[in-house]
Structure formats: structure tokens, C-alpha cells
Amino acid sequence: MVLCTIVGFSQTKEAIITIENNEDAPIISKHIYGHFAEHLGRSIYDGLYVGEDSKIPNTNGVRNDLIEALKGIQIPNLRWPGGCFADTYHWKDGIGPKEDRPSMVNRWWGGVVEDNSFGTHDFLNLCEKLGAEPYLAANVGSSTVQEFTEYVEYVMHKGGSPMADLRKEHGREKPWNVKYWGVGNEMWGCGGNMTPEYYANIYRQYATFMTDWSNSDGIYRIASGANVDDYHWTEVLMRDIPKSLIEGVALHSYSVIDWNDKGPAVDFTEDLYFKTMKSALFMEELVTKHTAIMDKYDPEGQIDLIVDEWGGWYDVEEGTNPGFLYQQNTMRDAMIAGTSLNIFNNHSKRVKMANLAQTVNVLQAVALTEGEKMLLTPTYFVLKMYNVHHDAQLIPLKLNTPNYSFNGENLPAISASASKNKEGVIHISLVNIDANKENTVRINVADSNLKKVSATILSSKALQDHNSFESPKNIVPKEFTNFKLKKGTLEITIPAFSVVVLEGKK
Structure with a gap:
């Protein structure tokens, strides 16, 4: 399926978008708008989970304000407990009376001692409360086939x-009837530093013993996929794993400038901003090339691409x-979110799930907490604006966009995706x-016969602007009217570093 094809970005002074109506266009899976909550820092403890005895209003220990916020963006799925943490997590340590659960050291993230008070029941019951599909990333790196399959049996x-x-x-x-299961995480790194050939064999072993216990073939197995542009990893998994044993292949890629010097989250320069966006837009090439490999071995599209870690x-x-x-x-994070989600939408024939890293207090979070206070981030509001695409049919686009130029380099200034519900x-x-x-x-839009158009915008005065606990509504979506519909052409003037979502009705 044709994506939002950029047919040019250089000398043009304005962006031109042509809608390519296609009745066979794929559905944009709502699961592209998924989330990720790892046992990392203040993500679970003091983020999602404050405990049943907390003075902060909660339901079974989970903050009520966060529950309502996640419902507000129609969270479709939530990945847990990692990340790197997943391949050191033994699920039986997190069940039963909380006072009897053993403690553990989180070796990956800060070396802190965790008491396992937030475990499988807590997570799966939370997903039920949210109306979200749980996505369990299960332990392969330090587990056994028996432990893994007993976990499946326990919940299924x-x-x-x-x-x-x-x-x-x-x-x-x-049972909770968990559909989505990750068979390990980052097996090329923290999951065991494996080669793809070795992991493919390990995966086959684990996947063979996985069942949903109802003979309905409802279980969805996701292989630990490539690190960014490791195309060989995808090639080996697609070549060596039988289609009968796999439903999805993962991909991890973060918008990062330099792993040794990532730069500040707020006080960044335009140079750092440009480099971050260059990294974010690289997702287009990654998805295209990994998809091409998958198409080679799976032209029928039976196996999905799952971008289950992305963000700034x-x-x-x-x-x-x-x-x-x-x-x-x-606002830089709003730019990452908007452009990344447009890419996933436009590749929705193969991309069926993506998971923003992470939900609260970690990396590109949708919410931050400080005691009783909670704020929603610009990223949250992009997801809220984009939830109109959930399970809607993709409208393929052709895009001719002007440059965003800096220090002699060019990036496409405009990103776009469209859908019809x-x-x-x-x-x-x-x-x-x-x-x-x-x-x-x-x-x-002449062929679409639109008569009524409305719009919402997320923008601010400076790229570095953000919501703080002192000013939690500094950046929120607002009605946008700087557009006109005339003779079948919709003309919009979008401010610098802004996200706009248009709604058109006949």
C-alpha cells in the first residue's frame, strides 16, 4: 500500500497534498497508539502505583488521575514489565500476598530494591480498568521454557x-485471556547478547510450547526484533522462523542525537532540535526497509511489524x-510524536502496533507526577488529537513539501497522514x-466533497516550552481557524513547530 509519498522537498514554497482515494487501503490499527510501562525509575512505583494506603486517590493502588488520563487518550494496549527488566523478571515473585513476595534488585535501572508489590494481577486488572489490551513482555533471557509456559497457563x-x-x-x-506476548526483549543486547541465528532457534523453542489453552489460536507471539537498522536481524528471523510460530516482529528505535551525549530535555539549541528531528524522521527509512525484508519472506502480510519502543x-x-x-x-516531543505517528499510520499495511516509551515519569512520557500532582505533556495531547485515526481506514497521500533547512542540511518541513472513519x-x-x-x-479535496471543516492545533511560542507542575496547562490543544475551503482546495497556514488535526465532513 502506498504510504504518504514525499514526491519532493526542496524549492517549493508551500506544501501540496494530493489525496489518493483507494478502497483497498488498510485500516490504521488502534494498537499503533500503544504504550509501554517498564519497572524503571518512577514509572511503576510512584508513577502508576502509589499503593492502596496512599493519601493520593487510587483504585487498588493505581492513581485515579492517571487512570482517567489514560482513558482520555483511549489507550489501546499497555506493554509491561519491560524492556530490559522483563528478562530478569520472574513472574511468580509478583503474585500472592504482597507481604510474602520476595524483593529483588533492579539491576538495569538504578540498582534499587523492589518489593514486587505491583505484579501480574495488579497489571492485568489495571488493563481491564483502562479497557486496554495487555502486552506481556515475558522473560526469555534468564528464564526457562517451563517458567514461560506456566506464565501463559496462569493467565490463560x-x-x-x-x-x-x-x-x-x-x-x-x-483467566485474563492475554493476547499479546513478547518472547523476550532486545535479545541482541540486555536480553542475552545473542546472535539472530541463536535467538531464532530459542524463539522457535519457546513459541512451540505457547498456547492460549482454548484451541482458538488467539495468542499473538511477538519476536524480539531489530535494533534500529540491523536489517540482518530481521532477515534471519523472517527466514528461520516458520510462519506458524510467529505473528509479529518487533523493532526498537529512539530519537536520540548521540548515545554518549544526548543533550538536555529542555534547554536545547536549534542545532540539537534539528538533529533530533533528523533521527525521528529516520523512522520512515527504517520502517520501509524492514518492511521490504518482511515482504520478501511474507508477501501475504501474515506477520506484522511491531515498533514496540520509540520516542525521544x-x-x-x-x-x-x-x-x-x-x-x-x-514542543520538540510533540514534533516527534506527530511525525512518528504519521509514519506508522502511512505504513499501516505492515505496522500493526507501536508502543511509546514510556507512559509516566520515564523518557517521552504522556504524564509526569510529583506527589499528589500530575501533569499531562505535549505528547499526551498529540495522542489525544490523533485518536481520531484509531481503526479508521488510511487515506493514501502524495506530499510535496518545502524544506526545513539548518546549517546546509534539509528535512521535509511538513509531515502528514489521513484517514476516514x-x-x-x-x-x-x-x-x-x-x-x-x-x-x-x-x-x-475536490473528490472528497467536503462541506464542513474544523480543526485543532497544538502550538506554543518556543520549542522549549513545556507544562510544569506550577503551570500544567501551558500547552493544550485549541481550536484552529487559520484555513479556508474554496473550490475543492483546503488551504491551511500552520505555525512553526505545530501540530494540526483537520476534520472534514460532507
């Missing part, structure tokens, strides 16, 4: 088996634990990443 089997009976002893009668990664905030990965969230309403999401100037976009 109706009864009469040892693990189902154990689940019932711990207060849960019915900067130096931690001054005075915070370096292993906790706590960072602020600015079941009611026939059209939504077009636009991002202008240019740090300095507004851009005009002309969209030929």
Missing part, C-alpha cells in the same frame, strides 16, 4: 490445571537519579517541524 487457562488453580488461590477465578531520549533532569530516565517533555468523516493530521517559519499547505 480456565481451570483444572496447576497454574489456573494457583491463580484462583490468589483471588482470580476467570535525552539527558535526565538535573538532580534526578541517572538510572531513572526522568525527562521533561517540550466508519461514518465517512475524514481526518488529516499535519505537522510543521520548521523551528522558525509557518508553512502553507494546500490539499486537493
